[in-house]
Amino acid sequence: MAPLLTVDIPQEYGYVLLTATGSxxxxxxxxxxxxxxxxxxxxxxxxxxxxxxxxxxxxxxNKKKALYLFNCAQRAHYNFMENHTPFLVSLFVAGLKFPVAASVMGALWGVGRVLYATGYTRKDKESGKGRLMGAWASLLQIGLMGMAAKVGYDFVTA
Known part of the structure; x- marks a missing residue:
């Protein structure tokens, strides 16, 4: 049996917890x-x-536009829910080794998600193209996933 692995949680992990709470x-x-x-x-x-x-x-x-915008608002909400769990897991794991970077990326992800939702429901945009204003948040989420993978790799190879 392999020896137990000890994990020291840095004090800065509090930023990760605050970022998660903000989400x-x-x-x-x-x-x-x-x-x-x-x-x-x-x-x-x-x-x-x-x-x-x-x-x-x-x-x-006007009613047609209201129905369309309702669908856009609902889809933005669902898209957030689809991404929230992977975001949180990545944030919590990445934050073990990179707490400040993970927290900053997580906070920016939140800003991107707000822009995504508000852009998706802009009356002057058709076909939901306004959501692209915050679509860059996905890159931050992928970055957090990569950082989480690095933490996992480091645990296995320690």
């Missing part, structure tokens, strides 16, 4: 943010999205 508030912001779009579109719970048929059958251009 929890960001998740809540996303959830609350969908509500006004839902109300404007007139889409009742538990319906998750306006269907293509529902949008096509709507003659009123």
């Amino acid at each position: 929890l508030f960001l998740s809540t912001w996303h959830a609350f943010r969908v509500s006004p779009f839902r109300k404007a579109a007139g889409v009742n719970y538990p319906t998750q999205y306006a269907t293509d048929e529902q949008i096509a059958a709507t003659a009123d251009a």
